[in-house]
Amino acid sequence: MKVVTVTLNPALDLTVRSDHLQIGQVNQGQDMQLNPAGKGVNVASILADWGLRVTVTGLLGEENSETFERLFAKKGIADHFIRIPGSTRLGLKIVDEARQETTDINLKGIQVAPPQVESLRKKVLTLAETHDLFVLAGSLPPGAPEDLYFTLIRDLKALGKKVVLDTSGRPLELGLKARPTAVKPNLHELSQLTQKTLSTPEDALDAVKSLQGLEWLVVSMGEQGALFFHEGEAVHAIPPRVVVKSTVGAGDAMVAGLVAALHEGLEVQEAARLATAFSAGSIQQIGANLPEANVLQELQSHVQVVTLASGRV
Ligand SMILES: Nc1ncnc2c1ncn2[C@@H]1O[C@H](COP(=O)(O)OP(=O)(O)OP(=O)(O)O)[C@@H](O)[C@H]1O
Ligand SMILES: [Mg+2]
Structure with a gap:
């Protein structure tokens, strides 16, 4: 199975470690890292570590594309990003390790024009001739139509492709109407979508009843783990410490x-275990990477998978 990840609004993440950060004060920093990011780029980077052949596309600012190109070369990721004038936005992450807190400042991204969006649509359809699964991830850049994910999913599904969608707000709401294979809202995104205040797994379990016609639905809840729904079954995966x-x-x-x-054709219990281990492995480091295979296996064995009675969607 050949995978494409689509990132319309990538970012260069600048992560600065500053323990006991105080807003409005002069703070000491302990460390910094600059990582190419954006949700689709992160997904590709991790899948490449897993050993999958992966292609990336989307819209990338031509003025600061080198950091991305270095990552793609290092991980053997096929680069089909369309270059556009301007600089890819910076995402500032301030990590306070002492308090185990992260503060994010995300910028909007490059304003895009209709011909650039059209080139991207064509590129995705061309890649569909040789790839089987598409991950559409992250926000849309300013200027892109809100229903862009909807259109892409509709066209890809019509070609028999699998599509995984991870976004928020209107693009998520509209994208769902095209019935992607899988979606992974977090609690906040599901709250927005269902217009309910959600904070616990029980709240989420109740809220997903309004979402229909998805092969896979995953609701992630930070340290509370994630709910996985597939073919009438539901499980709660609790991450290892x-x-x-x-x-x-x-x-x-x-x-x-x-x-x-999906690539391995796993059942819901094992899928939940694997995906939760991927997350647990990734939060132990900065940047989108998987730990060594033996560490990942160890993490997998420590994921607690609880089958829920009311498994549907
Ligand atoms: N503090 C944590 N401790 C343990 N596991 C965590 C923690 N935060 C996240 N995870 C794991 O990562 C998964 C996804 O996290 P989360 O729900 O925060 O995703 P998200 O909000 O979509 O994140 P993002 O969009 O920033 O990548 C969780 O289901 C859980 O397994
Ligand atoms: Mg997310």
Whole structure:
């Protein structure tokens, strides 16, 4: 199975470690890292570590594309990003390791024009001639139509492709109407979608009843783990205890784990175990990477998978 991840609004993540951070004060930093990111890029980076052949596309600013190109070359990722004028946005992450907190500042991204969006649509359809599964992940850049994911999913599904969607707000709401194979909202995104305040697994279990016609649905809930729904079965995967370095990209690692599970044709219990281990492995480090195979296996064996009675969707 050949996988494409689509990132319309990538980012260069600047992660600065600053323990006991105080807003409005002069703070000491302990460390910094610059990582190419954006949800689809993160998913691709993790899948490449897993050993899958993966292609990336989307819209990338031509003025600061080298950091991305280095990552793609290093991990053997096929680069089909369309270059557009301008610089890819910076995402600032301030990690307070002492308090185990991460603060994010996300910028909007490059304003895109209709011909660029059209080139991207064509590129995705061309890639569909040689690939089987598409991951559409992250926000849309300013200027892109809100229903872009809807259109892409509709066209890809019509070609018999599998599509995994991970986004938020209107693009998620509209994208769902095209029935992607899988979606992975977090609690906040599911709250927005269902217009309910959700904070526990029980709340989420109740809220998903309004979502129909998906092969796979995963609701991630941070340290409370994630709910996985597939073919009338539902499980709650509780993550193993790990020392958290940065929770940035935890959800992207889970999406990558879900794609790996689809690739392996796993049942819901094993899919939940694998995807949760991917997330646990990724939050122990900065940047979107998987730990060594033996560490990943160890993590998998420590995921607790609880079967839920009311398994549907
Ligand atoms: N603090 C944590 N401790 C243990 N596991 C965690 C923690 N945070 C996240 N995870 C794991 O990662 C998974 C996905 O996390 P989360 O729900 O935060 O995703 P997200 O909000 O989509 O993240 P993002 O979009 O920033 O990548 C969780 O289901 C859980 O397994
Ligand atoms: Mg997310």
